[in-house]
Amino acid sequence: MPRAALTRERILQAGIRLADTGGSGSITMRKLGRALDVEAMSLYNHVANKDDLLDGMIDLVFGEIDLSPAGADWEERMRASAVSAHDAFLRHPWACGLILDPGTPRVIPARARYMESILGRLRDARFSAELTYHGYHALDSHILGFTLWEIGHALPPGDPAELFAGFQRLFPVSEFPHLAEHVRQHMTDGSHRDVGAFEFGLGLILDGLKRMRG
Amino acid sequence: MPRAALTRERILQAGIRLADTGGSGSITMRKLGRALDVEAMSLYNHVANKDDLLDGMIDLVFGEIDLSPAGADWEERMRASAVSAHDAFLRHPWACGLILDPGTPRVIPARARYMESILGRLRDARFSAELTYHGYHALDSHILGFTLWEIGHALPPGDPAELFAGFQRLFPVSEFPHLAEHVRQHMTDGSHRDVGAFEFGLGLILDGLKRMRG
């Protein structure tokens, strides 16, 4: 049986699968070729280069965001689509870091549609051009920035008690009492990697914007 | 004249200088060796590996943050130290991305002191343990996340008019009216890379925390 023909679509899907399981460090032209039973050089027939590959993968992730959620008012709908974005970026934890990586600005169709949607809904909710400008920045930077922050602060695998002990040795309670308390909260909380923490900051932003609109 | 002796301190300083001018992609054991007139392998006598090098560099950046700013009340002081952190990360635009990079959790002395200071000041300002926990996350993720977001969204070099034209060709005004308006605001605003944009989100968070404290 001849293997399935290589297409851009199949390459992007395989790239996402590879990154989901191995992290962004595992995305390599050579590894991706191996996953597709093909030499790395073959990929260049369907993808301009590695950046083009990453752009395509990220475009698909943005495509998973629900931009028309149900909801009674603008605030409820804005919260719902932010949570949908948060969910998508948690499903693909490699994406936020690549999107925010300075040096390679990624202008991507699905991201443009995402921006257009959020900006339009703020304007429709009677936000001024000025407040929409700053409000979008606050929302987008929270969605991408907080999610990346959250992914990086997840408890690493391994025995929590042992982890905590090693941490205490580096930063003794006597010198870092508040830090110790904070870390303990992280341990008992399980991980803070839940919708709650994301929505806490989101709520602050939405509340603030609503009050500023007057 | 024999060249100056290699030390960990000199290596970290040279690394920061290299990254400041060339971006995080320019940090290479080989390039760093060249900058110090030394073979790359020599660095391993003073630094365990590349991650240890990056940890040391980031530690120095955290050390630049003013943790005891003047100010009448907790809110004013919290805003001042957040702005000081923002300044430090803008001086070294490669740092945020490395700090937030998942997969290599960086437990670094200067960062522990930074956390201890902020957590302690929230508790001193009569925030509950619970609110301090979430408030710290909101503040830290805004400081690191927004700053990284901001650095990545700076206008790339080149003729702005030409840039705008290329953008319009990809995303026509008819289909993306709000996006076009937003981009136009970015152009006339110069860059939003100023304290104002950072403080906008910071103000939303501080206001929200103050109200939740009751």
Place this chain on the structure above:
DNA sequence: ACCTGAACACCGTTCAAGT
């Protein structure tokens, strides 16, 4: 004690050669 040459296992990418 510290520096280095040679080597190893990786990268992204090009290009001529095959089918």
Place this chain on the structure above:
DNA sequence: ACCTGAACACCGTTCAAGT
């Protein structure tokens, strides 16, 4: 039209050999 072998210019890191 699409795939590949060989090659190039890079990586991080180890280790024995030099001083």
